[in-house]
Amino acid sequence: MSVAANFWNYNSGGLFGSTSNNSGSGLNSLYGVLSDRSAIKNGSYQRLLKTYYRSGQSSSTASSSKNSSSSSNMLDRIFEEKRNPKVSKDVQEANANLTSGLSTLRTTVSTLQKDDTYTDTADGKSAGDKVVSAVKAYVTDYNNVVNAAKGSTLTNKTAYVANMMGSTAANADKLAEIGITVDSSGTLELDETKLKSASISKVQELFSAKDITSYGSTIASRLRFAGAAVSSNTTTGSTGTDNKAGTSAAGLKTDSKALASDELYAKVKDKDGNETYDVNKIFTTAKSFVSNYNHMFDTGESSSNSGVLANLSYIREKTARNADALKQFGIEVNDQGRLKIDEHVFKQSDMSKVQAFFKDYGSSIATNASLVDYYTTTQANATNGYTSDGTYNVQGSSRYADTM
Structure with missing residues (x-):
């Protein structure tokens, strides 16, 4: 299974929920996110639940009244949870880390796409040292985003992180040439010695801003889109x-x-x-x-x-x-x-x-x-x-x- 595919199967707090018990549950979770907000707002969600629970109640039995009361209480709890979802502190932290991490990673990628990163400067900094520093920052910031996404509920952002991971997996051979490998969890590992011996031009080509099909341009595109997605319940912009x-x-x-x-x-x-x-x-x-x-x-x-x-x-x-x-x-x-x-x-x-x-x-x-x-x-x-x-x-x- 590919790295990107693995990312979709993390348990609670993952991209679209666990898919271990039901192959369609992840899709159903996303479908619910897209519809629940407006359905709750216009009252139709509550009507739907009432219709469902009425259809499941047995008639003319001694327990009918008790079942009706129990179903009504359950309905109230479900509806209240939909209106005011409880988000754990861990999820809140993951959401905050993902939002800030995406911004930081976007800046890091931008550095690797600038021509002056690959030239010596008057203050004595060599191009080689600047490239090594920029790549190390990229690996760290990339891993922070991936780890935060695994526990985040911001699906409009995590979907693009998964896409970004897929692009990374597709470029694994090119990344390996400059000392970056992709591990089984989807995060990156850096061999600094191999990076220092790699050609600077190879790093620049990999992250080229002039070639919009390059690995760097593809990652930058995904980051830009992920940054524009403001929350998990937002499906349209202005x-x-x-x-x-x-x-x-x-x-x-x-x-x-x-x-x-x-x-x-x-x-x-x-x-x-x-x-x-x-x-x-x-x-x-x-x-x-x-x-x-x-x-x-x-x-x-x-x-x-x-x-x-x-x-x-x-x-x-x-x-x-x-x-x-x-x-x-x-x-x-x-x-x-x-x-x-x-x-x-x-x-x-x-x-x-x-x-x-x-x-x-x-x-x-x-x-x-x-x-x-x-x-x-x-x-x-x-x-x-x-x-x-x-x-x-x-x-x-x-x-x-x-x-x-």
């Missing part, structure tokens, strides 16, 4: 911010599908009667794609909606993997993951190759953009929870199906 991200995501979805369609590349006749592509029309769509892409990230990265953040991360990574292909068409990806289009280069490109590229890349981006739109609108409304008859109100399911 309504205004999410609405803007949703609008741009919807536009990006439309542009992506258009750039992958046959209609956009239909031949037209030029002034000499020759059939050719309507390059201006295609460029206008590509320019809109770039604009909506950048605006979606500008507004969406401050969201606290984990669904939004996850899909933005997927889009960033897909774009990074296709950076060279995009550049051939005059679309460049900067260090912040934003796009810039060169009109001249784009219009000089072979439009048949542009279409072939966007049939794959564009269709994939459209799927995630649609999910960003979904999580900023429909999914936010879906947390209204249970209806008065005790059934769960799942809104927008047909809209979600359109992305599959």
Whole structure:
């Protein structure tokens, strides 16, 4: 079993609760977190419990009244616990340590991504000494976050810690080359002697900020998203911010599908009667794609909606993997993951190759953009929870199906 997979199976206080007795219990715990808050607020949770306990009571027996009273007391206790959950001191400490630890680790990763960490300074500090110090700090801070996450109930943060651990496991061989190994508990161990003998350039490449697919960039991305997730009961961020991200995501979805369609590349006749592509029309769509892409990230990265953040991360990574292909068409990806289009280069490109590229890349981006739109609108409304008859109100399911 992988390190990341092990992390999901810690007992009480873990990511989504213990899964040792019931394979679905972890998922059920998360499902409850997403719905209970609003259901309690609008009273439907209490109605659901009453419906459940009424259906379980036996009728016309001598013990019926006693059972009813017992069930009523149990209902009151459950409802009170849902309204005012008791959090142990250990869990409170783990939550506080995780929140502060994520901030500290983010600073540590930033140090490893700065160019001046890998250069000698006038005060006599060598690049080698600075790199060793930065890596040692990273290992310590990383372990603090992992250990705190194991006892935390902040699921919007611990989910990204688990993702971070998965990325670390996937890069275990590269980390081993600079003296960092991953143990069975998911924490890191450092061989300082091996680190000192490793090439400084190898450390810099591993944590490169210029390559958004590097290990360091991936960890930085997860930390940024985890830091934006304010609490375990929060599923949406600022309504205004999410609405803007949703609008741009919807536009990006439309542009992506258009750039992958046959209609956009239909031949037209030029002034000499020759059939050719309507390059201006295609460029206008590509320019809109770039604009909506950048605006979606500008507004969406401050969201606290984990669904939004996850899909933005997927889009960033897909774009990074296709950076060279995009550049051939005059679309460049900067260090912040934003796009810039060169009109001249784009219009000089072979439009048949542009279409072939966007049939794959564009269709994939459209799927995630649609999910960003979904999580900023429909999914936010879906947390209204249970209806008065005790059934769960799942809104927008047909809209979600359109992305599959």
